[in-house]
Amino acid sequence: MQLDYHDTANVRTITVHEDRVDAAVAITFKDKMRDLCEDGPDRVILDLSQVMFIDSSGLGAVVASMKQASGKALELAGLSPTVLKVFRLTRMDSVFVIHESAAAALGGGLANAS
Template identity: 65%
Template sequence: MELTSTRQGDARIVTVQADRIDAAVAIQFKDRMRLETEGGPDRVILNLSSVSFIDSSGLGAIVAAMKQMGAGRRLDLAGLSPMVEKVFRLTRMDTVFTLFPSLDDAMAELGA
């Protein structure tokens, strides 16, 4: 599971470099997210534009990553494909996370 990370303004942008977040990579994803987000800014944007499939294990790993970040920090999701967005909406996780159509839209909220 490859993740890349950059800091832009008051946010850390973590980009998933894989087409799937599923049971096969969920634990690795969660561990990598912890490494990328510990001690960083309060807002993290998870760029999912390369991800075309997510299952319940992947969804759980993203929720776990948010919880690992701790109180007072925020994990937003950007660039969801229609299929991935559908999973978030069907599971009502769109009420837990703020979903942005693109990374540019998420950054615009920062005023960046």
């Protein structure tokens, strides 16, 4: 599971460099997200643009990451149509702010992906 991050003034963008977030990597994902969110800015954008598949374990790991971020805003960006469908079917699209892309999120636009 490869994640990296880039900080700008008050935002940490974390990019997932995997095509799947599923049961095989969910625990590692959650642990790495906890470490990356711990000492960063109060706004975190999780760039999922390279993720083409997410299952219930992966979704649970993303939700757990939001809870672990304690007080920080965790926003999502770059969801593929398949990943966005999972968030919609589970109504998690009403829990997270979802941006079309990381660039759009950094530009300040809060337009949820449709």
